[in-house]
Amino acid sequence: MITFPGTAAAVVTRKILRLVGKGATTLPGKAAIRLSPSIIREKSRGKHIITITGTNGKTTTSHMISEMLNYLGYDIINNISGANLASGVATTLICGKDEMMRANGRSKGTIYVLETDEAAYAKIAGDLCPEVSVITNLFRDQLDRYGELTHTRDCIADGLNKTDAIAIVNSDDSLVASLGKGREDKTVFYGMGKKDMLRNNKLYPDRKSILPASPDAVYCPDCHIRYEYVSRSFGHLGDFKCPSCGFSSPISRFEVRYDLKQSPSNEDYPFAISDNLSGLTREMKLKIPGSHNLYNTCAAVSAVTVMLTKLGLSQEEAFEQATEAAGHVKAAFGRMEKIDVGGKKLCILLVKNPAGFDRSLSFVSEAEDAAGLMLLLNSNIADGKDVSWIWDVDLESKAEDLPENIFISGERWGDMLLRIEYAGMNVTESGDMSRAMEILNRALEMTPEGKCLYVMPNYTAMLSLRAALVHEYGLKEFWK
Amino acid sequence: MSDGYKLVIGHFYPDLLNLYGDRGNVLALYRRASLRGIDVSIRSISVADELDPSMIDIAFIGGGQDSEQNIMSDDLVRVKGPLIKDMIEDGKVFLCICGGYQMLGKYYKEHTGDIVECLGALDYYTEARSDRFINDTIYSLVLDDGSEVKVAGFENHSGRTYLGEGVKPFMKVLTGHGNNGEDGFEGAVYKNTFCSYSHGSLLPKNPAITDMLLSRAMKKRYGESFELAPLDSSTEDKARAAALEYIEKGKEKAP
Structure with a gap:
């Protein structure tokens, strides 16, 4: 039964938009909030909710958590297509049932x-009252739209303080690790195993660069003193400590055990996760490759373990089930999924900010099947109008490990062309957005059978590219 | 030939002032010098690091987030300030972008009316406003040989900078807002110190500025007779032309 005018508005808006072939992931919620401002609070009541926030890894982590809980017998409702503002969340709360991921067999409940x-x-956050809130990390991300990182951190702290959620927090990120201060009993930390991180740093050092990438948050905001790092994973993530106030990377409950002798950029990379509360360690295989996905997988295992415990399982059972379920995760469309195009593979990596660009380049430079790389750069409002962030990334030290065949498109193709050439690489072909599919097809032609063309668009470039791929290769619509 | 020639780029506070592609400016100087056979090195000078002016040929100071500028401003103004002033007076080459530009001036007046003392090396001051200028930009620049070029950039600042008698504007605004959105000028020049609000990054797409800075730095180190060798800039020109075309088709208007 529809009890709110907002709900009715959302349902009708969604039906109309879907009839004309639109995804309708945000407009219905927008209409609903306008009519019933308290709609999120009303619709959240009595529901099991997990939220995922942070600048990088949100979508992948949400996807992993969804797949894992679904595998374990829960019906899942999520906003996986990236409609993550209030309007998108409201749309999902109201209309999400239409596209629920149903459990196999009898459902244990809806999450x-x-x-x-x-x-x-x-x-x-206050209205949603999630039971579990994951905070992945904070890297610079379209500062012209979002403002300063410390401000973003304070926003998350504000939201968190309005809930009773168990916060699942990355202990290696100094900005988000401080969110645990004052709510220790409601914070669960996860991160790289500190001993493993140090060992990997010593055995497999990064290539030297002529100029390090522009770092975020390497000073203690309270003491204005540079953090000392015992070890690092990437960016500003690592085992940090302020020599003045002593604030340091907290000891994690969930830790990744890993060895970089093999590369996490390849599928089924072997690693393990330990739950230091139950004392269990489980061997695992990385289902979505990339070193950053070690963090995302650990975040997802942490969130699912905590959620299952809340639903009545013992710590041990919860962790066993979470790690087992993590072995059944598959990549989502357009997020590292490998699409088969005439015997060749095409893999889209959405790149929105320097940290994501850095990780994606690192990933491709280590991927054994990489035969080509295509970069697409736009500067529409949703991308951030400013393209200068491409210079914040250390491409210089990765240049020699990237594929030789590089292709460039997007409205700001000229800026990307120069960025690539300044890193010492040669570009095979480049041109504006009107030539994107022509260049992509040329890049596919040059990709040998069985090998993969990696494509890195930013947000609006990805939307155009997906639409063109759907049209040209008959791929499924992305909101489904 | 430039064999045997050396050049040192001093990158100020790279761990704090590194917004919006500031790093690209250092890369551009490095690239166009090293392609000419000059032995270039990049030296990082951050909080509490010693500054030896005799070791630096080109100084680069970028911009940071407010919280980061709070961390280093005292080190810049009070600790390294006197040496930086001497370097500027001595004719060392400086490129200062956005926050780095503002911090070399006399003062910064906050929204609250509070005055934040700056280095006072150059004759201008900045006042905060609530609305930000965030847009692509095109400027016109007159080069050392008298020729005029179009410069493509991007501005993102809420401060309005007003130049005094002691400095000259760096460029004229064709598209965008520039120093204050009123007088049509962008940036400031004093001796060999060049200041601008432009990100983009500024130098990669505008090799005429890169080469002007390199030429002045080399002349300062090796004497006025030093001539910078010619260098291909077809990729830079292609990138600038594409950016200018994109911007000129866009909505941004001159003030």
């Missing part, structure tokens, strides 16, 4: 898995 934009989180 909402909601990716939430960092700024939106401050506004809606």
Whole structure:
């Protein structure tokens, strides 16, 4: 029964938009919030909700949590297509049942898995009252739109303080690790195993660069002193400590045990996760490759373990089930999924900010099947108008490990062309967005059978590219 | 030939002032010098690091987030300040972008009316406003040989900078807002110190500026007779032309 005018508005808006072939992932919620401002609070009541926020890894982590809980017998409702503002969250709460991931067999219940934009989180967390809130990390991300990182951190702290959620927090990120201060009993930390991180740093050092990447948050905001790092994973993530106030990377409950002798950029990379509360360690295989996905997988295992415990399982059972389920995760469309195009593989890696660009380049430079790389850069409002962030990334030290065949498109193709050439690489072909599919097809032609063309668009470039791929290769619509 | 020639780029506070592609400016100087056979090195000078002016040929100071500028401003103004002033007066080459530009001036007036003392090396001041100028930009620049070029950039600042008698504007605004959105000028020049609000990054797409800075730095180190060898800039020109075309088709208007 429809009890709110907002709900009715959302349902009708969605039906109309779907009839004309639109995804309708945000407009219905927008209409609903306008008519019933308290709609998120009303619709959240009595529901099991997990939120995921942070600048990088939100979508992948949400996807992993959804797949894992679904595998374990829960019906899942989520906003996986990235509609992560208040309007998208409201749409999912109201209309999400239409597209529920149903459990195999008898359902154990319904869980909402909601990716939430960092700024939106401050506004809606209190209304959503999630039971579990994952905070992945904070890297610079379209600062012209979102403002300073410390401000974003404070927004998340505000939101978190309005809930009773168990916060699942990355202990290696100094900005988010401090969110645990004052709510220790409601915070669960996860991160790389500190001993393993140090060992890997010593055995497999990064290539030297002529100029390090522009780092975020390497000073203690309270003491204005540079953090000392015992070890690092990437960016500003690592085992940090302020020599003045002593604030340091907290000891994690969930830790990744890993050895970089093999590369996490290849499928089924072997690693393990330990739960230091139950004392269990489980061997695992990385189902979505990339070193950053060690963090995302650990975050997802942490969130699922905590959620299952809340639903009545013992710590041991919960962790066993979470790690087992993590072995059944598959990549989502357009997020590292390998699409078969005439015997060749095409893999889209959405790149929105320097940290994501850095990780994706690192991934491709280590991927054994990489035969080509295509970069697409736009500068529409949703991308951030400023393209200068491409210079914040250390491409210089990765250049010699990247594929030789590089292709460039997007409205700001000229900027990307120069960026690549300044890193000492040659570009095979480049041109504006009107030539994107022509260049992509040329890149596919040059890709040998069985090998993969990696494509890195930013947000609006990805939307155009997906639409073109759907049209040209008959791929499924992405909101499904 | 430039064999045997050396050049040192001093990168100020790279761990704090590193917004919006500031790093690209250092890369551009490095690339266009090393392609000419000059032995270039990049030296990082951050909080509490010693500054030896005799070791630096080109100084680069970028911009940071407010919280990061709070961490280093005292080190810049009070600790390294006197040496930086001497370097500027001595004719060392400086490129200062956005926050780095503002911090070399006389003061920064906050929204609250509070005055934040800056280095006072150059004759201008900045006032905060609530609305930000965030847009692509095109400027016109007159080079050392008298020719005029179009410069493509991007501005993102809420501060309005007003130049005094002691400095000259760096460029004229064709598209965008520039120093204050009122007088049509962008940036400031004093001796060999060049200041601008432009990100983009500024130098990669505008090799005429890169070469002007390199030429002045080399002349300062090796004497006025030093001539920078010619260098291909077809990729840079292609990238600038594409950016200018994109911007000129866009909505941004001159003030």
